[in-house]
Structures are given as structure tokens and as C-alpha cells.
Amino acid sequence: MAKSSPNPESSQETALIEWIFGIISACLVLAMIGWVCWQALSSTGGKPLLSIEIINQTQQGPSFEVEFLIKNDGPMAAAGVTVQGELMANGQSLENREVVFDYVPAHSEMDGVLLFKNDPKTSEMDIRASGYTDP
Secondary structure (H helix, E strand, O other), X not given: OOOOOOOHHXXXXXXXXXXXXXXXXXXXXXXXXXXXXXXXXXXXXXXXXXXXXXXXXXXXXXXXXEEEEEEEOOOOOEEEEEEEEEEEEOXXXXXXXXXXXXXXXXXXXXXXXXXXXXXXXXXXXXXXXEEEEOO
16 A cells, blocks of 8 residues: 655645634734723723613503613713602602612613602603712
8 A cells, every 4th residue: 555645735725824814813812902901091080971861651550660771971880870760749759769770881771660650741750870889
């Protein structure tokens, strides 16, 4: 039985392809490392910028649901974000509700629901983020 000798052209092609993909992979890894470092250095300072937007109000059984969107347009995340909702009539508080978000990342949106006994459409309603902690 004769041994077949390896084809030198096939070996060179494999080596060339390995070099091309190796260089591309190294460039991608360096780009990702650079991006992470840039994010880490440029995201220092600043505070969360929280805002609330009411999306929908519906009645579900005996409760009235107020769906809202909390946005964090700031460069920093917020933890333990408390959102309070209050229904008022003639300057008197009818009902207070609150919900706590464990974590609201920077530049993100999350939705939530407050449940009231009274119809929010017939009352004055105030919904706001009332506090947070640094993560």
C-alpha cells in the first residue's frame, strides 16, 4: 500500500483561511473590549431620569387598572423604584397605591399596573416615581 502524500496546496489554503478568520475574530474581540471600556468610562456620573406615562385605564372586575410606562432616560440605572398613584376629589385624597420596581436599567422602559377601587376617570389622578436607590 502506498502512502498518499499530503497535498501542499490544500494545506496552504487551510492556513490562509485560518489566518483570515483569526484576524477577523481578533478584530471583533478588540472592538468589543474597546466598546465595553468606552461604555464604562463614559457612563460615569449622572443620575436616573425617571418619568411616568399612563398607557391605559380599564375596569377589571371590581378593580380599575391603570397601566403605565416608566422610562429611565438617564445614564444610570435605578433600583427599588417606587411608583405612587393617588386619586383625589376636591383636594381630598381618596386612594393611594404604590408599586416597586426592583430595577430600571439606564435608557429603558418598563410597564406596570396600579389597581384602584375607585374609577380614576372620575377623579384627579397623580402618578409619579417617588424614590429609588443606586444599584
